[in-house]
Amino acid sequence: MTTAHPPPFLSSSTRSSLDILARDWNGTSVGPPAQWPLAIQSVVATWMDSPQAMFVSWGTDLRCIFNDAYRPFLGERADTGIGRPFAELWADIWADIEPIVAKALRGEGSRFEDMPLTMTRNGYAEPTWWTFTYMPLRDENHRILGMLCTTSETTNQVLGARKAALERERQRHMLQQMPGFVGLLSGPDHVFDYVNDAYRAISGDREFIGRSVREVFPELADQGFYELLDRVYATGKPFVAQAMPIRLGDEPQPRFIDLLYQPMREDDGAVGGVFVGGYEVTSRVQAEVQLRQFNETLENRVEERTAELVRAQETLRQAQKLEAVGQLTGGVAHDFNNLLTVIGSSVELMRRKNVPEERRQKYLEAIGDTVRRAAKLTGQLLAFARRQPLRPEVFDVARRVEAVAELVQPLVGARVRIDFLPSAPTCLAEADVSQFDTALVNLAVNARDAMNGEGLLTIRVDAVTRLPGVRGQPTRDGNFIVVTMTDSGSGIAPDKLELIFEPFFTTKGVGKGTGLGLSQVFGFAKQSGGDVQVSSAPNEGATFSLFLPQAPAHLSPAEPDAADLEKAHIQGASILVVEDNATVGQFSTAVLHDLGYETTWATDAMQALALLAEDEMRFDLVFTDIIMPGMNGVELARTVRDKYPGLPVVLTSGYSDVLTDELPRDLELVNKPYSIDALSRVIRQTLRNSTSAR
Structure with missing residues (x-):
């Protein structure tokens, strides 16, 4: 048809309006636009400029007319979509939506949330999800002319929610493997969000999730636990106790538990819940009681006392691990709770209606970035626990250190001078190169912070024939490569030297460090067959020495793979x-x-x-x-x-x-x-x- 005198209802300059005017409607079931019913003209004029995706299908073969907001959903068929019969335009999903269309043409509207549809719109079949309404379109005499649809694609939201659910499940699986009992409580009423199997084994068969501590454990009313939880939530100060008595159910005798209540904070620093962890130590307490009884009759029961002391010492060692476990689990709970908050909030915001695409992409990027941070945190924990899979290869340590030093320079800042001292001609080691690079970066960042961003960082590489005794370990003969990093910083207090490699231990301010950098260095060194040594004194800087096994003489450094990994993959495999x-x-x-x-x-x-x-x-x-x-x-x-x-x-x-x-x-x-x-x-x-x- 000509566009010289377009009908008034098509005065919009949108792409879809121009497509309607350019199409030859003669011979179609709906005829030229100027002859369309007033109801159709009114609908088209109303929503043609709307940011909400809409279409109307009418006539005997349901000819489709859609606005510009709907065009992206059509993919490559958008340019030829105006005026095509609905069943032809969406032939790939017609079997799924035909009953809904038929219902609308009978005068009954329908609405669907996140309906899955597999469609081919860009040359290949892809799973998609949609939220839409199909409504009958009537004329002024209430006769049904066709069908009106408003729709939005929710594929990104659905996939994002599934990805977030997988991440939450992975984190819960990690907590499930904790050696002691673990519970996560939220809000001032201490509502259970999670308990692991060890927690259920101690507490018995109860309903936990979604119920408060007072509802789940009414027998604790007079035992002080409610008040302790209230205090931790209100003050933000953790509570740690050993051999704390507790009566569960109608048990005639109390049990004893080593207990940790650790506040879990939100991004703004406010306490949002409490982490509960610990061990049942009833057997240890009973052993200690028996030990006292043995001491009262020491002269007559020397042999029995000796045997009991051995058992008491073992349980005492377990008790001494509680503080470390408490620090580890509290840190894990805090960090993962922060990550879950980002993921959960992003998913909830994406579910809101009319979220702009730019903001939706921002939320998706936040989810992806948070998943990567969670993976990095897990990798650092596995490195400390020596549970990471390493892929060792032979490499020249000196060349690698020199390359990493150049990359680290911008990270530590221009006010930190890095001196790399020459070493032996060839220092080959056999270790995981990626983890080695990470260890060097962690040591350099730690040195930068100790120097407050200004000072001298000296790095040297040497070959040695003995691994010195560290942390009570005997010296070990052998061929090793040692990377020594010395800073001119504030040094480390003597009482902190034995703690710096523990996970989540840090002397830095809040938000300036996770306490996992040095634990990664320690775990990598030990798992690679080496070790790490530190010497320091207050105001005299610190020296970290990373020892790695030297590669056998007959091996040579691995050459980089020159294959182009970005070529197209093997189709149809x-x-x-x-x-x-x-x-x-x-x-x-x-x-x-x-x-x-x-x-x-x-x-x-x-x-x-x-x-x-x-x-x-x-x-x-x-x-x-x-x-x-x-x-x-x-x-x-x-x-x-x-x-x-x-x-x-x-x-x-x-x-x-x-x-x-x-x-x-x-x-x-x-x-x-x-x-x-x-x-x-x-x-x-x-x-x-x-x-x-x-």
Whole structure:
């Protein structure tokens, strides 16, 4: 039709209005726009400029008219969408929405929240989620002309909520593995948000989540625990007690517990809840009572007293661990509670209606950044516990230190001078290079803070033939490379030297350090077969010496891989995903599918082996979790390597004792939580290596 004299209701200059004017409507079921019913004209004129995505379908074959806000949902079919029949425009989802359309044409409206639809709008099928209403469109005589829809795509919100739920589940799994009882309470009424199995084992069969301490434990009314919790919440000061008596239920005798109440703070510093942790030590208390009885008859019971002292000393050592456990669990609870707050708040804000796209992207970035911070925190804890999977390789320590020193210079600031002293011609070590770099950065940052951002930092590398005795350990002969870092800072007090490597211990102000940097250095050094030594005195600076095993003489530094990892991945490759967790399995297969791979999901190792036995040529790669019931992922990988040579295997896990023992060097590992880019890169490179090796 001509646009010289457009109908008044199409006076808008939007793209969709221009498409309506440019389209030839002759021969369609609705005819030229100038002849459209007033109800249709009024609707189009009203919402054509609206920021809310809308469309109307009318006529015998439901011709579609939509505004500009709706166009992004159509993808590549937006340019030809105006005036097409609804069933033709959305042919890929017509089977799902036809009953809803029919209901609207019968005069009944419908509304859906986060409805899943798999649609092809950009050349490939993709899962999407939508919140929308379908309403009958009537003329002035109340006759139904067609259907009116308002809609918004909620795919990002749904995927973000699922990702946040996975992260929360991972953090709860970490707390579940704590050796003592753990509970998380929120608000001034101390409502249970979480308890681990150890807590339930002590407390008995009770309903915890969503109920207050007073509701769950009415028998504690006269035992002082309510008042202690109120005081910790009100003052923000932790409470620690050993061998505290407690009566649960109708037990005739009290139990005894070593107890920690640690306040959990929000981002603004206010107390938002209380972390509860500790151990039941009834047996220890009973042993101490018996010890006193033995002392009263010492002359007659020397042998019995000696045996009892041995047992008492063991329980005492357990008691002495409580403070460290309290500091660790309190720090973990505080840091993860902060991370959960960011994730939870971002998800809640994204669920609100009419959230601008720019702000939604900001919330998604906040979730992604927080997940990365949580992964870094977990990695630092695993480093201290010596439970991180290391990938050692041979490298020239001096060259590596010199390179890291250049990178660290901007981090420590221009007022800190870094002097790198020449060392022996070649100092080769065998360790995880990434963890080595992290350790150097942590030491440099620690030195910068000790010097208040100004001073001299001296670094040297030497080869030695003995590892000195540290923290009560005997000296050890052997070939070692030692990196010595000396600062001109304020030094360390003697009573703090034995504490600086403990996790969450820090002498810095609030918000200036997590207390995990030096614990990472300690864990990395010990797990690599070396150690770390510190010498210092107040106002005389500090010297940290990092010892690593020297590489055998016949080995040479690893050369960097020149392969271009950013090339397109192998399209259509078939991947066997082995994952026992349903949520993670669905997520992994969906991600791999979106990356262009064919996927088959097995819930355990035995099912995976059965699928391989049916047709071993069906799969190009096996992607398996480590921790699974029955045969674990490493055992599955070894079985696949023996039975099906040439079929590559990629492992994934957030934590596993299997990894800390010995990870085969020919198996790739993706650490959870992994990013899509990291997973894609490892899968792509493994497939490329496998293809080139055949």
